[in-house]
Amino acid sequence: MESGLSSLLSVSIDFETSHLFFPRIVHWLLACLFLLVLVFKIMPFLAAVRRGERTLPIIGETMDxxxxxxxxxxxxxxxxxxxxxxxxxxxxxxxxxxxxxxxxxxxxxxxxxxxxxxxxxxxxxxxxxxxxxxxxxxxxxxxxxxx
Incomplete structure (x- = not known):
C-alpha cells in the first residue's frame, strides 16, 4: 500500500525538455487564435472583396x-x-x-x-x-x- 501511495506523490522532471512545456502551450494557443482570426475576420473580408463590396487597403493607396x-x-x-x-x-x-x-x-x-x-x-x-x-x-x- 505504501509503494502505491509514494508513487502517486513522487514527481520526476526531465530537465532536458521541461523548459519547453509552456512555450509549447503558448505556440498552440497562438496558432488556434490565428485560425480563429483567419476564419472569422479575414475570410469574410476576402469574400467581400471578391464580391466588390470592399477593396484591399494596400492597392490604390498613396504611399508616404x-x-x-x-x-x-x-x-x-x-x-x-x-x-x-x-x-x-x-x-x-x-x-x-x-x-x-x-x-x-x-x-x-x-x-x-x-x-x-x-x-x-x-x-x-x-x-x-x-x-x-x-x-x-x-x-x-x-x-x-x-x-
Whole structure:
C-alpha cells in the first residue's frame, strides 16, 4: 500500500525538455487564435472583396515615402547607434538611454503633422521621460543589462 501511495506523490522532471512545456502551450494557443482570426475576420473580408463590396487597403493607396523610408532608416540607425554608444559606456545602459531619447524625438518629428511650439515641447518631454522611465525600471529596478 505504501509503494502505491509514494508513487502517486513522487514527481520526476526531465530537465532536458521541461523548459519547453509552456512555450509549447503558448505556440498552440497562438496558432488556434490565428485560425480563429483567419476564419472569422479575414475570410469574410476576402469574400467581400471578391464580391466588390470592399477593396484591399494596400492597392490604390498613396504611399508616404518620406515617412516609410525615414522610419526604416531611423530603425536601422537606432540599433546600430545603440550598440556603438553602448560600447562607450559599457554595462550602464546609457547607449539605450541616449539613443532612445534621440530616436523617440526624431520619430515624433517624422510623424508630426503640425510643428507648433506646443507639439515640439510635448515631443521633447516625451523623448526624455519615456526612455528615462524605461531605463530606470529595466536597468536600476530589475538589474537588466542594457546596451
Amino acid at each position: 515615402g518620406l515617412r516609410f523610408f525615414g522610419t526604416l532608416a531611423l530603425i536601422v540607425a537606432y540599433f546600430y547607434l545603440m550598440a556603438a554608444v553602448g560600447n562607450l559606456f559599457p554595462y550602464t545602459g546609457y547607449g539605450f538611454l541616449f539613443v532612445s531619447m534621440a530616436f523617440v524625438f526624431l520619430m515624433s518629428l517624422l510623424f508630426m503633422h503640425e510643428r507648433a511650439r506646443k507639439n515640439l515641447v510635448i515631443a521633447v518631454i516625451n523623448a526624455i521621460v519615456a526612455p528615462s522611465l524605461a531605463w530606470f525600471v529595466l536597468a536600476k529596478l530589475f538589474n537588466i543589462t542594457l546596451p
